[in-house]
Amino acid sequence: MNLIRCRVTERSPRSSAIAVLAVFLLFGASGVRAQDAEKKLGWKYSASLGWLWVGGNSESNSFAFGLEARGKWEKSELLLKAGGTQTESTLKTRTAIGTVDEYVLQEESQTERTAELYFARGRYDYNISKYVFVFGGVDWLRNKFAGIDSRELVALGAGNTWFDKPVVRFKTDYGVTYTFESEVVENPFVKTDFPGARFGYDFWWKITTTTEFASVFIADWNLDNTDDVRIDCKNELPVSISDHFKLKAGLQLLWRNDPALTSVDVYDTDMTPVGDTVLVPLDELDTIFTVSLVFEM
Numbered sequence: 001m002n003l004i005r006c007r008v009t010e011r012s013p014r015s016s017a018i019a020v021l022a023v024f025l026l027f028g029a030s031g032v033r034a035q036d037a038e039k040k041l042g043w044k045y046s047a048s049l050g051w052l053w054v055g056g057n058s059e060s061n062s063f064a065f066g067l068e069a070r071g072k073w074e075k076s077e078l079l080l081k082a083g084g085t086q087t088e089s090t091l092k093t094r095t096a097i098g099t100v101d102e103y104v105l106q107e108e109s110q111t112e113r114t115a116e117l118y119f120a121r122g123r124y125d126y127n128i129s130k131y132v133f134v135f136g137g138v139d140w141l142r143n144k145f146a147g148i149d150s151r152e153l154v155a156l157g158a159g160n161t162w163f164d165k166p167v168v169r170f171k172t173d174y175g176v177t178y179t180f181e182s183e184v185v186e187n188p189f190v191k192t193d194f195p196g197a198r199f200g201y202d203f204w205w206k207i208t209t210t211t212e213f214a215s216v217f218i219a220d221w222n223l224d225n226t227d228d229v230r231i232d233c234k235n236e237l238p239v240s241i242s243d244h245f246k247l248k249a250g251l252q253l254l255w256r257n258d259p260a261l262t263s264v265d266v267y268d269t270d271m272t273p274v275g276d277t278v279l280v281p282l283d284e285l286d287t288i289f290t291v292s293l294v295f296e297m
Contacts, residue, residue, distance in 0.1 A: 044070045048083075048248060050292030059090035062115075064290045075127045084118035085288060117143045117288070127161070134158045135173060144184050147260025147282050152180045153220075155198055167206040174199055177220060185261045185279065194224035210240040228258040238294060246294040254286040 050064040066083035090111040096103040123137035139153040157175020164171075177196040186192075200218040207213055214236045222228035231253070238248040261279040268274055 042072050044072075044296065046294055046296040048292040048294040050290050057092070059092075059109075059111075060087065061089075062087040064292055066292070066294075077125045079123045079125075080121075082118075082120040085115065085290065086113065086117075087115035088112070089114045115145055117141075117145075125159075131161050132158065133161060133171075133173075135175070143254070143286075146254065146256070146286055147184050147262060148181065149184050150182045153196075154178050157198065169202070169204040171202045172200070173202075179220075179222070183260045185263050187261050187279070190228070190258075191224050194222050196223050197221045212236075212238050214238075222258075225258065229256070231255040244296055246296065248290075248292050248294050250288075250290045250292070252288040252290075254288070256284055259284050 046066075046068045048064075048066040052060070052062040054060040062085070064083070064085040067081070069080045071078040088111055090109050093108045093110070095106045095108070097106060098104055119139070119141045121137065121139040123135060125133050125135045127133045135155075135157055137155045139151075139155070141148060141151040141153075155175045155177045157173055159171055159173030162170045162172070175198045177198050179194055179196055181192045181194075183192070198218065198220050200216070203213075203215045205213045216232075216234050218232045220230045222230075233255075234250065234252040236248055236250045238246040240246050259282045262282050263277045264280050266274050266276045266278055
């Protein structure tokens with residue numbers, strides 16, 4: 001990540017934006033407490049954990065985790081989330097030393113991380129009316145295999161609540177953002193700090209007394225580089241197995257029209273390395289499927 005030097009009397013755009021958002025969130029939360037002094041803030045917490053291990057001729061170790069805290073007032077809501085996924089794979093190489101009749105078998109194992117994604121986000125919604133709300137939020141993401149070493153985003157906007165029933169909820173929102181991005185391989189032709197526009201929806205449906213469906217969609221448009229469009233679509237299907245535990249299947253699609261770059265070694269036609277590298281774009285789409293156990297209280 002590039003370091004920005006500044007005088008004590010000056011503020012970087014990043015610190016100014018985050019400071020403005022922090023004031024917005026604190027002011028909104030304090031306003032809610034003042035208006036709903038007689039009401040207790042209702043908090044719900046949940047934690048999820050998914051794990052897969054394969055051993056023997058091939059070895060793989062994958063896990064996913066998530067933490068969520070949601071507080072609700074009469075006219076507002078505060079959501080805090082964090083989570084991640086990680087996969088490590090072990091490649092075994094066997095070599096026979098000697099002759100076909102008499103040999104010694106040697107085995108070497110090399111373990112490397114093949115997938116890694118972590119995120120954290122916070123969002124505060126305040127209802128102006130039954131159908132209109134304003135919001136502010138901050139997001140952080142690390143997805144090195146998609147070329148993102150760190151991405152911080154600040155968002156402000158408004159939205160509409162179309163349905164908010166005991167069995168179904170649907171909301172859309174529209175906002176402006178500012179992104180601070182550090183890529184694993186620097187792209188010299190694009191800016192790492194840029195303004196943007198955002199559209200999203202939040203859909204929840206209680207299918208049965210034990211089964212729910214949730215879908216959250218976020219689209220971010222880079223206003224500095226209009227070819228750069230990012231989409232994050234996450235769908236979840238939790239099924240209750242007790243008062244506090246659920247089994248949850250999740251499918252997340254991460255798509256970027258102008259993906260980050262990666263450095264690739266150059267080889268001669270006889271596969272001899274020439275000592276140079278070229279920058280090529282990564283894949284546009286990442287797909288993440290998880291099955292996890294969720295604990296709620």
